Amino acid sequence: MNEYLSKVFGNRVFASEYRLPGTAPFYLVNGYTTEKFTLDNSECIIITPTDTSARLPVLKKHYGKICEISGLPCALHLEKLTAGQRENLISDNIPFVSGLQVYLPFWGTVFTAKLNAPREISESMTPTTQLVFLYVFYRLSAGRRINASIVSEELKLPKSTAAKAVQDLCAYGLLKISAAGTNKWISFNGESSDVLNRAMPLMRTPVRKEVWLKSVPNNIPYMLGGIRALSENSMLASNERDGAIVYSGEKAKQLPNDLLICKRDFDDLGGVAAEVWKYEPSLLSDGATVDELSLFVCLKDNEDERVQKELDSIRERFGITEVES
Numbered sequence: 001m002n003e004y005l006s007k008v009f010g011n012r013v014f015a016s017e018y019r020l021p022g023t024a025p026f027y028l029v030n031g032y033t034t035e036k037f038t039l040d041n042s043e044c045i046i047i048t049p050t051d052t053s054a055r056l057p058v059l060k061k062h063y064g065k066i067c068e069i070s071g072l073p074c075a076l077h078l079e080k081l082t083a084g085q086r087e088n089l090i091s092d093n094i095p096f097v098s099g100l101q102v103y104l105p106f107w108g109t110v111f112t113a114k115l116n117a118p119r120e121i122s123e124s125m126t127p128t129t130q131l132v133f134l135y136v137f138y139r140l141s142a143g144r145r146i147n148a149s150i151v152s153e154e155l156k157l158p159k160s161t162a163a164k165a166v167q168d169l170c171a172y173g174l175l176k177i178s179a180a181g182t183n184k185w186i187s188f189n190g191e192s193s194d195v196l197n198r199a200m201p202l203m204r205t206p207v208r209k210e211v212w213l214k215s216v217p218n219n220i221p222y223m224l225g226g227i228r229a230l231s232e233n234s235m236l237a238s239n240e241r242d243g244a245i246v247y248s249g250e251k252a253k254q255l256p257n258d259l260l261i262c263k264r265d266f267d268d269l270g271g272v273a274a275e276v277w278k279y280e281p282s283l284l285s286d287g288a289t290v291d292e293l294s295l296f297v298c299l300k301d302n303e304d305e306r307v308q309k310e311l312d313s314i315r316e317r318f319g320i321t322e323v324e325s
Contacts, residue, residue: 048077073106127278132165193319212266229289234310244273248280
């Protein structure tokens, strides 16, 4: 029980020995073990019957006596409770701890489900988790308040998907959640630059595949990525053989088959290099180019010294020092 309450309340709860006063009836002194728990400045007594077969009406009566004698809030510690017994105790406002169920109204605490097991997270972010991280990073860096509902709405993700991504990012130690009323606000778990450097080894290129086109269709929105995007805000020159224009997976499905060519035809005859991304790039950028951090992840392993020189401006702007995968 001590270990479980410590998991629930963290290092704010402390256990200590407690003995009923000598004037207490013999059947209470011998029939129960007692322990004091302190949460911040609030104390309570957890009482555990030595006779596991004792019936609930008797336990409730003895509970009342111990409350009266100790002068402190008390709670019954019972190994097992049926649903009916649990409802009976709650209806009579009798606090209890049973297995992984907690009802401690004097501490404003009600848990009726198991504690979440430690989240199993992969060695790298999923594309959705990476999208959520970058979105949250940009918004928090701009001073905006963010919660999972806002993430879901603005990224057009199911609420359960957005919530899971945020939970995974908390499990990675990048974000944390703080409650304020009914809202659960997201914040950095540390300085923003430190968080970003810890996130970098977990992020992967958003490029799902490369495709080559005879020309750019006019009716399908795209963004500039790769070296073409990097050259937009730098002195780096690009040509038609440099990647790339970027489509999300959904938009790539709209590409006409008669515009698609193979890599050999592209090399021999020219055309347009394109990338299909694992997430929608326009969700992270309002301009014509993809967002800088996604671009950085795409190009950070590029061996061209000209590219690395231009990426240095992104490194400096965001305080990136760790780029190893």
